[in-house]
Amino acid sequence: MATLIRHGRLVTASDDIPADLRLEGGRVVAIAPSLPPGPGDEVHDATGLLVLPGAVDVHTHLEMVTPRMATIDTFESGTRAAAFGGTTTVIDYCTPARGQGLLAALADWHRLAERSCIDVAAHMCLLDADSATLQQMPALVRDEGVSSFKLFMAYPGSLMVDDGALLHALRTAAGLDALTCVHAENGPAIQALIEDALADGRLAPKFHAATRPAELEGEAVHRAICLAGLAGAPLYVVHLSTAQALAAVREARGRGQRVMAETCPQYLFLTDREYARPGFEGAKFVMSPPLREAGHPETLWRGLADGSLQAVATDHCSFCYEVPAQGMRYSKQQGVADFTRIPNGAPGVETRLALMHEGAVVRHGFSLQRWVEITATAPARLFGLYPRKGTLAVGSDADVVLFDPAERWTIRAAEHHSLADYSLFEGIELTGRVKKVFVRGQCIVDGQQWRGRAGQGQFVKRGPSGHA
Amino acid sequence: MATLIRHGRLVTASDDIPADLRLEGGRVVAIAPSLPPGPGDEVHDATGLLVLPGAVDVHTHLEMVTPRMATIDTFESGTRAAAFGGTTTVIDYCTPARGQGLLAALADWHRLAERSCIDVAAHMCLLDADSATLQQMPALVRDEGVSSFKLFMAYPGSLMVDDGALLHALRTAAGLDALTCVHAENGPAIQALIEDALADGRLAPKFHAATRPAELEGEAVHRAICLAGLAGAPLYVVHLSTAQALAAVREARGRGQRVMAETCPQYLFLTDREYARPGFEGAKFVMSPPLREAGHPETLWRGLADGSLQAVATDHCSFCYEVPAQGMRYSKQQGVADFTRIPNGAPGVETRLALMHEGAVVRHGFSLQRWVEITATAPARLFGLYPRKGTLAVGSDADVVLFDPAERWTIRAAEHHSLADYSLFEGIELTGRVKKVFVRGQCIVDGQQWRGRAGQGQFVKRGPSGHA
Amino acid sequence: MATLIRHGRLVTASDDIPADLRLEGGRVVAIAPSLPPGPGDEVHDATGLLVLPGAVDVHTHLEMVTPRMATIDTFESGTRAAAFGGTTTVIDYCTPARGQGLLAALADWHRLAERSCIDVAAHMCLLDADSATLQQMPALVRDEGVSSFKLFMAYPGSLMVDDGALLHALRTAAGLDALTCVHAENGPAIQALIEDALADGRLAPKFHAATRPAELEGEAVHRAICLAGLAGAPLYVVHLSTAQALAAVREARGRGQRVMAETCPQYLFLTDREYARPGFEGAKFVMSPPLREAGHPETLWRGLADGSLQAVATDHCSFCYEVPAQGMRYSKQQGVADFTRIPNGAPGVETRLALMHEGAVVRHGFSLQRWVEITATAPARLFGLYPRKGTLAVGSDADVVLFDPAERWTIRAAEHHSLADYSLFEGIELTGRVKKVFVRGQCIVDGQQWRGRAGQGQFVKRGPSGHA
């Protein structure tokens, strides 16, 4: 018994054609101009709709628990929200506790991730790159399907590694055909600016942004590229948010260095004027990197247009603004007297595909194919999920999104599916909306109706990084 | 009755999957993991082969006749050679005689192009951009399917237009959603260098290259980009050959300007040391732009890798090196005493796809998808042939190439199908070879056997330029 | 009998010290902390004043007469105005009539220049670079002391040469140790924009600027640099006005190419908002290049600061705004119905030194030495006047300016000495003013009093171009 999607307009990273799809056994099994339904087939009429590969979000922090805080979205709630937004696979960051082995950390992560509603994979964060750590990397890549590692150039004293450790990690990862991701901000310089701010009594949310200037992201990206070049290693820059950083990436790519970068909808749609909101509202936008001055977003759009940026992810790391009535007590309010205590991050996993349709296709004239490429295909390729994920070709996983390119709607936190009580994009009007979502052939979202269930998501072992 | 291609590995600009294809009515009608043949179906076994969209060559000069010379390849011979090389569509440059109307020139071109063996389309060259010329452009775009125009910044006194004309043409073309192509070399400066060379008695073929330095291509590309920016027009740079020109293109794209460029296999595989060949042999490589110093080719490969270059075409413009025993008397020998009299151009239409497999995939590690993109998909999109041409999706024209990625062979003019008596790439060893070629479902090349016929090619009206 | 300047602060391009100067026989003959006057010595007390080398203006058009127009300032009036502004030497552009030989043109120029009040030298404009013209160049350099040539990339049909001619002229000049100056704007593209404007009825003065966009200067400077590089010739860009052009110059200098450039006070102090003045007032600012958008001036100041720009000249080319009551009938009013008929140019020879003190020293923090360098020393060196001109060292010509760095005043055309009836800088308040001026030891300006006379200026034969 199969599922048929009929009369739609199939859009992949390279094609845009009228076609019917047959889904069977969790895979796409036929593509043709017209596929007649057989007895018992489940048929979905996609007339007027785009038929897309399920989107892939390669940057989430679900159910991240640390001694100081915990995100509000669990794997269950976060992946359900993702599904409503057309995302059928996430790659989530597994962060070891200080001193914890990588395999132990991954085991902890698996226990939580079991309740996912869509397919999930894991990146591994490295808090150090001493020989004990480096020796654990092969097992992750070869046995566990974790073929990417992340290091932090920010957060001295907690997550940050020094440049020597980064160099060692890059080289080791490259030897394993694994991809190294960096959070690129200059931690010690930011720390100095924060100390100055605290000493001066500059404590409001806007000083979060003021103490993380654009130049210090540009600097760190430039540095990471230099180290990756010395290591002969590919590099992936997460949540790139500034013109300076983009320029460094573009320059390196032009020299032939294998550097890739993602940006996020918040850096494409919003600017630092959000921090000027009255009262403590600016805290909603406290994330790292922070929102940037006007000018950066248009530059980032150009980076997506000319291929210097390859992927758009969300960095979904959700907290409530108000203290939740029950359950977890962590919220943005923790930092009401001191911006350094505001939980750092924001929700976004649900709105990426529609925001990018609006921004890329409607406003900036990108082709539909390029939209699919940056939200699904390139992320899947770069992180070794392709061709199972990221495309709709015969043999691929039957992760499908039906998307109405004409429906107009407005983002409202009141209607979203994250447990967070606000949206960064509240009130933004969009053209284009997800209508149905299938994971491995099963329809889990049907309009506003949830037809999926926790635990049906599978862990996907990833292969080596491919070309974007 | 259909044609089935079974057990192959389907490669498009985005996908790389095992799949069977069904071709019927000149189109691709089904793609599935396994398609059982029906009675009467023609079945081709593609086991071990890549199944590719027919390649698209957007830069040829077939049967180009001027008062001073004529190319050796007719539409018949040239398109047959193209077919043997896996190219199933060419866009050929129609060049009006001085004073001739554009529509009249196109009519002449059509008369010659009728004997094509594969599908053909036309670009129109503009020798001027006065108001009479500009007024003829809409009819070409809207009625004749000629949606691109070419202007020359080289060849003062014959083909060259001045910067004012170029600006006017760019603006008019942009208003018609047509794409403007430029041959970008600084004609007057080259003319001055040629005059100096002739005055000094520097007459050998190598002085063709010496009088067309790389800087003067870089300069002209920079200038064309400036003019296109002022006109608000997209720009397509043909046969880009230098690091300087590439840098100008990359910089413009980074600023968000819509600039595209093609390069050619000769600029990727060869350098100016060919001009040091003994005797008059260097004349074989007399073309404009000339082959460049070492260093440029590797830079161009990086441009293809980072997306700054979108397409690879051939600039096939063939002459014999020796005077043919019969028929046409034009040959490279015309210029034995004076390099300025050497017919300017070289053959290449047959070897592009295999050369690019060797260069891009084997030597430079490009993905198969990127190889298809630069040789078929992007050219088709940029020049309004997509999705009929340039991809293999259901509904596309059934232009298919079966390619053996493992076969090793050597380029020999003695075995090629152009009427030219030499190859630029003589003796180069390649891995990967075209095995079968289909145009709109009909197999016209089967190994070394020709199964096509003159006149079966169709003229393709093109639509507006799309994204690469 | 000598002249003593006592108790001043001597400022040269490298020094800034308290010192007395003795002038004798037209030269500086002693510099010492204290020089006691002898009997009969003329003594000037410079207490509180800067003692500067006379400023050198290397870009003027005095008494320029063409069939269509004539400038209002003669050599007499123009050099008197220059003297009041602290300029003691001008290099004026000699422009041959079409078809006139260079030596004949120079002879005509000499007849007019005889009535100069300060020292003068000549550049020669080349309207062509055919062999007849090139053959006249050595005599100018070797016999006539004219060691610089200017070519125009603008004004097609009148002054413009093509790139081949420019290349030939650059090479010939380089062989003579002469410096090639270019007016760098893309003439044919501007012509196309002008044609469009006229066809559309866009006739007001502001369309002069609109049809000469910044990009077309940047383009032409880039092109001239390319040609100079091929010719192995030094290049001097006159009246550079845009960020784009500056970037091209800086990039070339960084590559080691010998490229120099001047800018003018108008491009440093004014922007294109002057063209928005009511009525026909914008015509006062019609010059080529035109005033530029905001942003360019600050960029040019940075170019002066980092040494990418070496000189500030005036491009003094004066016309009256109103029709003069008597004498010459040429005025800006000629173009009241058509911006292309507005006489192209503006006065400025008198205000350069004080404007640059205000702009460079007061507002931008340049050292006094750098101010002297860009207004006197570097121009003198670049054009072969050094060490006679451009410095105050023993043995140099005793061209001296006493400058009060503290006096505040306001530029008023009503008080200036040009015959023009307006100033570009009307109403600008300055700190710093010329108090006395000496040419070869003779005081010709004393406060507002004129003590010089027409004809006392001498023609200075120039040597080869030196380092800035």
Place this chain on the structure above:
Amino acid sequence: MATLIRHGRLVTASDDIPADLRLEGGRVVAIAPSLPPGPGDEVHDATGLLVLPGAVDVHTHLEMVTPRMATIDTFESGTRAAAFGGTTTVIDYCTPARGQGLLAALADWHRLAERSCIDVAAHMCLLDADSATLQQMPALVRDEGVSSFKLFMAYPGSLMVDDGALLHALRTAAGLDALTCVHAENGPAIQALIEDALADGRLAPKFHAATRPAELEGEAVHRAICLAGLAGAPLYVVHLSTAQALAAVREARGRGQRVMAETCPQYLFLTDREYARPGFEGAKFVMSPPLREAGHPETLWRGLADGSLQAVATDHCSFCYEVPAQGMRYSKQQGVADFTRIPNGAPGVETRLALMHEGAVVRHGFSLQRWVEITATAPARLFGLYPRKGTLAVGSDADVVLFDPAERWTIRAAEHHSLADYSLFEGIELTGRVKKVFVRGQCIVDGQQWRGRAGQGQFVKRGPSGHA
């Protein structure tokens, strides 16, 4: 009683004229074409010689003693060597011991510096930028005449500060009109490379260079510029040695940031092929930064030519190659089994002026004035010694060098005056040689004869940094 220097050719940063000088009371008191000697005057005939301001070397490490090593040259021997090379002032780096206060460190330095033969000044190194350290800075600038500070981005665990400390130091120094100097190499990344080398048994001197790649200097310079920009502080990069670093400096200067840089003769004349010398000879060239690949030197010459580099200093930090027969036992031989134990540094204080004449004037066509500027005037200005030092103007200190621009000679350690037993430049033939040297009017070097004495040098309190 005065000293007269007659018949010479006076060269300063701006002038080049025949002139006599009178020196009296330690100052220059008259400059004139001809100064007749009075009774008792000491007269020096400078016929055929250049008369230059004494050169200023702003980067030395004399009598530097640490627990692990001590340089061979004392203040006495080092300044005598400097004098023989035409250097009349050095600014030496005072390096506190770990935990030592800045004033205490300066007092120690003064005790050693008392035996100097020429004038001396001090920079202060900062090993930290905590509040205790920052609070000591004003006293140094205001009371002690120490108006520059140096921080290290290299040598983690000993001299290196982190980026937060650097940011704080830059800001504090800027508030004091003091200049911040950086040793810019990425210490942690170098440390990682060193660890790898040691682990692999790569122990020979050449691995000193291999573990300090050019990219890591470029990176650190880029980073320092970023931090200085955030701090609003001027920045001075010491011993810049790479094309990458120069590009970063040039780019920043073009943006208007106040960034200056010095290079050293060794980076202009030598390349890393010295490390391929047989046996342990490469150890002579072990310094940080190391000598670089071919290509970097020519790029640095271009940086001096276009003003991107302002000064040439020596980084004189001398050790013997062989173990001295008596006295100090430190020598390059310490590292014969392990390159990390080779004392890091090399002699050079004596050969700078003549090497730069050969390199800049003779080989690269710089003007004599530019040669004086980069070796004397600009260093003096940047570090607050001007106009006492760095020029020859009336009132300046009478530090004078008589230089024969035509004498040919060869650098030989056997003939130099440093206590080091080798020269980096052994065997290099030069045109141009120091003949006589005066410090404050007293002739201390006369040909090969030493007429000075230890202790006659004075400490010079410096003022704020001026423009180069």
